[in-house]
Amino acid sequence: MKTFKSIAVLILLIAITLVYITGCASSRSGQVYSRDNARQVQAFDTGTVEWVKEVMIEGTKTPIGTAVGGVAGGVLGNTLGSGSGRTVAMVLGALAGAAAGTVAEEGITRRQGLEIGVIIDNGRTIVVVQEADIIIAAGDRVRIITAADGTTRVSK
Incomplete structure (x- = not known):
């Protein structure tokens, strides 16, 4: 017993x-916001996806x-x-x-992720890693959204 x-x-x-x-x-x-990001001003740029690579987020x-x-x-x-x-x-x-x-x-x-290389319209290239929960491909036009705390996401 x-x-x-x-x-x-x-x-x-x-x-x-x-x-x-x-x-x-x-x-x-890229689709989930923290409580701290809600109702806060966030800046965004637009750009074109140069490459997408599958990665693992530990x-x-x-x-x-x-x-x-x-x-x-x-x-x-x-x-x-x-x-x-x-x-x-x-x-x-x-x-x-x-x-x-x-x-x-x-x-x-552990989560599947994407390394997304974006050429911002001002010519600068950035890379953002986020969960692989949306379909993004090279050539897509996207928004790069950055919160005040530095959290950045790529969104269509």
């Missing part, structure tokens, strides 16, 4: 973590994945063995779980 409760707690921890990590990861989308690396993985691994390790063997299993489980939690968080929050 103790093993069942430990596994149930473990599953609950993992589920809560997945919801938290995926819900709290900030978006790098995921977040917060202590949350590590901590939850460590707790989950420790709980799982605590269900194994008895006496000092249980303690060793718990410590090793916590270490392995922490490592797995770190890797899992980064993988879950």
Whole structure:
């Protein structure tokens, strides 16, 4: 019965973590604005897309994945063995779980992105990387929108 409760707690921890990590990861989308960007003046330029290259935007690396993985691994390790063997299993489980939690968080929050090279109408060339959630191709006319905090996006 103790093993069942430990596994149930473990599953609950993992589920809560997945919801938290995926819900709290900030978006790098060209179509998603942060709360701070809403109702703020933003400057824009126009230009022509020179190139588009698919890239990978790395995921977040917060202590949350590590901590939850460590707790989950420790709980799982605590269900194994008895006496000092249980303690060793718990410590090793916590270490392995922490490592797995770190890797899992980064993988879950990793996104496909685009490196977009734009020749602005004034002749200057810029590059913006954002999530690959809109279709942009070489030759497209676009707007380059820049917020006061420096956040820049390419929009059609």
